[in-house]
Amino acid sequence: MSFEAPHIEYATLSPLLIVFGVALVGVLVEAFVPRRLRYLVQSVLALVGLVAALAATIWVATDLTVRGDGAARGSIVAEGAIAVDGPSVFVWGTLLLLSLISVLLFAERHLDGGLSAFAGQAAALPGTEAERQASTRGLEHTEVYPLMMFAVAGMMLFPASNDLLTMFVALEILSLPLYLLCGLARRRRLLSQEAALKYFMLGAFSSGFFLYGVALVYGFSGSTHLAAIAEAVNGRIGGQGLLLGGIALIAVGMLFKVGAAPFHSWTPDVYQGAPTAVTAFMAACTKIAAFGALLRLFYVAFGSAERDWTPMIWIVAILTMAVGSVFALSQTDIKRMLAYSSVAHAGFLLVGFVGLHEGGEGISSLQSVLFYLVTYGFMTVGAFAVVTLVRDAGGEANHLARWAGLGKESPLVAGIFAFFLLAMAGIPLTSGFTGKWAVFSSAAQGGAWPLVVIAVLLSVVAAFFYLRVIVLMYFSDPVGDAPAVAVPSILTTVTIAIGLAATVVLGILPGPVLDLAADAGAFIR
Amino acid sequence: MELYTPVIALAAIAAGFAVFSIVMSVATGPRRYNRAKLDSYECGIEPTPQPIGGGRVPVKYFITAMLFIVFDIEIIFLYPWAVAFDAMGIFGLVEMVLFIATVAIAYVYVWRRGGLEWD
Numbered sequence: 001m002s003f004e005a006p007h008i009e010y011a012t013l014s015p016l017l018i019v020f021g022v023a024l025v026g027v028l029v030e031a032f033v034p035r036r037l038r039y040l041v042q043s044v045l046a047l048v049g050l051v052a053a054l055a056a057t058i059w060v061a062t063d064l065t066v067r068g069d070g071a072a073r074g075s076i077v078a079e080g081a082i083a084v085d086g087p088s089v090f091v092w093g094t095l096l097l098l099s100l101i102s103v104l105l106f107a108e109r110h111l112d113g114g115l116s117a118f119a120g121q122a123a124a125l126p127g128t129e130a131e132r133q134a135s136t137r138g139l140e141h142t143e144v145y146p147l148m149m150f151a152v153a154g155m156m157l158f159p160a161s162n163d164l165l166t167m168f169v170a171l172e173i174l175s176l177p178l179y180l181l182c183g184l185a186r187r188r189r190l191l192s193q194e195a196a197l198k199y200f201m202l203g204a205f206s207s208g209f210f211l212y213g214v215a216l217v218y219g220f221s222g223s224t225h226l227a228a229i230a231e232a233v234n235g236r237i238g239g240q241g242l243l244l245g246g247i248a249l250i251a252v253g254m255l256f257k258v259g260a261a262p263f264h265s266w267t268p269d270v271y272q273g274a275p276t277a278v279t280a281f282m283a284a285c286t287k288i289a290a291f292g293a294l295l296r297l298f299y300v301a302f303g304s305a306e307r308d309w310t311p312m313i314w315i316v317a318i319l320t321m322a323v324g325s326v327f328a329l330s331q332t333d334i335k336r337m338l339a340y341s342s343v344a345h346a347g348f349l350l351v352g353f354v355g356l357h358e359g360g361e362g363i364s365s366l367q368s369v370l371f372y373l374v375t376y377g378f379m380t381v382g383a384f385a386v387v388t389l390v391r392d393a394g395g396e397a398n399h400l401a402r403w404a405g406l407g408k409e410s411p412l413v414a415g416i417f418a419f420f421l422l423a424m425a426g427i428p429l430t431s432g433f434t435g436k437w438a439v440f441s442s443a444a445q446g447g448a449w450p451l452v453v454i455a456v457l458l459s460v461v462a463a464f465f466y467l468r469v470i471v472l473m474y475f476s477d478p479v480g481d482a483p484a485v486a487v488p489s490i491l492t493t494v495t496i497a498i499g500l501a502a503t504v505v506l507g508i509l510p511g512p513v514l515d516l517a518a519d520a521g522a523f524i525r
Numbered sequence: 526m527e528l529y530t531p532v533i534a535l536a537a538i539a540a541g542f543a544v545f546s547i548v549m550s551v552a553t554g555p556r557r558y559n560r561a562k563l564d565s566y567e568c569g570i571e572p573t574p575q576p577i578g579g580g581r582v583p584v585k586y587f588i589t590a591m592l593f594i595v596f597d598i599e600i601i602f603l604y605p606w607a608v609a610f611d612a613m614g615i616f617g618l619v620e621m622v623l624f625i626a627t628v629a630i631a632y633v634y635v636w637r638r639g640g641l642e643w644d
Contacts, residue, residue, distance in 0.1 A: 024627065027631065028634070
């Protein structure tokens with residue numbers, strides 16, 4: 001029996017391996033480091049690991065090999081399982097930057113009496129003696145850092161996977177830690193546990209859809225490799241029913257992760273229940289990873305069947321924008337409102353998804369979606385970071401009525417939040433405007449102008465509920481006791497400052513990042 | 526269709542065997558009442574009736590079961606390697622050590638945090 005050892009390009013995969021390694025070391029830290037040192041060791045380890053991975057990503061990005069016609073750069077590594085190309089590296093960099101500022105939110109202990117936002121002892125039933133003891137002893141779960149690192153590693157693998165099975169494994173690696181993280185809130189624990197359970201149930205269900213789709217596509221093409229599937233789709237060999245069914249089921253699994261209607265129903269509950277730091281991380285990074293994977297899968301594997309899936313994306317995009325914008329109007333909880341806003345953003349991203357393909361004049365859909373993801377990520381993390389600051393005796397004051405009159409209470413915090421909301425609404429001179437402009441112009445150039453008209457109309461509806469919060473903050477009087485705006489430590493301050501800076505800079509000078517997204521080129525096949 | 530004939534035949538035999546066993550045991554077996562026969566067999570603690578106040582299942586059952594499954598999976602991956610370890614040489618050995626080390630990290634965590642203590 002002959003055996004050929006697989007060839008694995010460790011250097012090219014170093015960003016992924018660093019994050020996985022840091023996660024494993026984090027588990028060992030939990031096992032051996034004394035409790036009082038764990039917080040410091042874990043947070044420093046996570047930060048150092050992410051910075052190292054970012055440096056490795058930049059090194060990999062400068063070293064991508066040019067292939068064929070020069071549009072796509074990169075290489076397929078690990079025996080065809082992973083594609084490290086321009087878009088992969090771009091998504092990696094974005095994910096790592098956003099994870100870095102999310103770790104700062106995780107590490108924030110200044111807001112809640114010297115304790116982190118995570119449960120003292122997650123296994124203790126809410127409202128029991130055990131929970132009170134954990135709270136008075138000042139316990140906290142520092143496992144959140146390795147869990148987050150595993151999630152980041154999964155998110156990095158997801159858009160880079162060049163094989164449906166690798167993609168499924170990555171999907172699970174990113175999802176499982178997130179389900180756990182959602183259930184670890186220190187305050188309002190029942191709501192948090194409910195969120196975790198709902199996310200887990202629906203997430204497991206959607207993974208099942210994805211896997212069934214993978215099976216059908218395998219039945220159609222006889223392979224799980226994206227390139228082989230693309231060949232089979234192009235040649236139209238095999239049963240069309242298998243292919244169409246497979247595309248539809250895989251799309252259900254993917255669209256669930258990006259939170260697109262009609263698979264969005266978990267979003268408000270989970271975003272509301274999860275600790276706000278986790279919500280910030282999850283809202284930004286999961287969406288980026290899932291959109292990266294969605295794009296790779298549909299452009300590389302199902303590219304030739306474009307006529308079959310474009311109508312589906314049109315309908316889902318319209319539905320998602322409509323549901324996100326309209327339902328956000330009736331929300332009374334700030335986190336739920338931001339959740340519906342993220343649903344609406346998923347819809348705008350899908351508009352870019354059906355835009356102009358690479359090779360044409362103008363902004364390609366890949367470039368526009370990548371750019372939109374960067375703008376969306378920074379303003380989302382920033383906005384949720386501000387949400388952690390507005391507090392009363394019971395923790396965060398998330399009810400919208402409690403935000404009334406915040407402009408008088410704390411002009412700075414209200415002003416920053418108003419700016420993030422304006423950015424989400426897509427007002428010029430913010431990154432939200434340039435992002436929307438990019439996806440809309442790409443879609444219009446790709447011939448999807450009816451979709452763009454609908455998107456513009458719906459973004460006007462969406463602007464209304466953002467403005468409603470701004471009016472509430474500045475032109476209403478506080479009801480009862482005004483919530484206090486907590487003074488954060490340097491950690492949250494840095495997060496908000498970076499989010500704000502990115503939102504301003506990308507709004508005024510989008511050129512460099514747009515060029516970077518264009519430079520990412522196309523997916524390699 | 527020919528492809529599926531053995532599968533259908535096997536399913537028929539299996540169903541026939543199940544029906545046959547049940548019918549035969551009802552028809553020929555002795556019936557002596559015993560309380561223990563009503564207990565669940567090798568399924569951990571009694572699921573019903575639940576104790577007053579919620580009925581929590583001790584988490585140690587869950588941890589033990591989970592550790593057992595992880596060992597199971599580890600063995601499944603060890604078997605093919607054990608069969609072909611000479612062909613795979615040093616590469617196979619290194620990969621296996623890496624795999625076992627990764628699984629061991631989880632065990633070290635469970636051990637250090639007291640997951641292996643029953644009481």
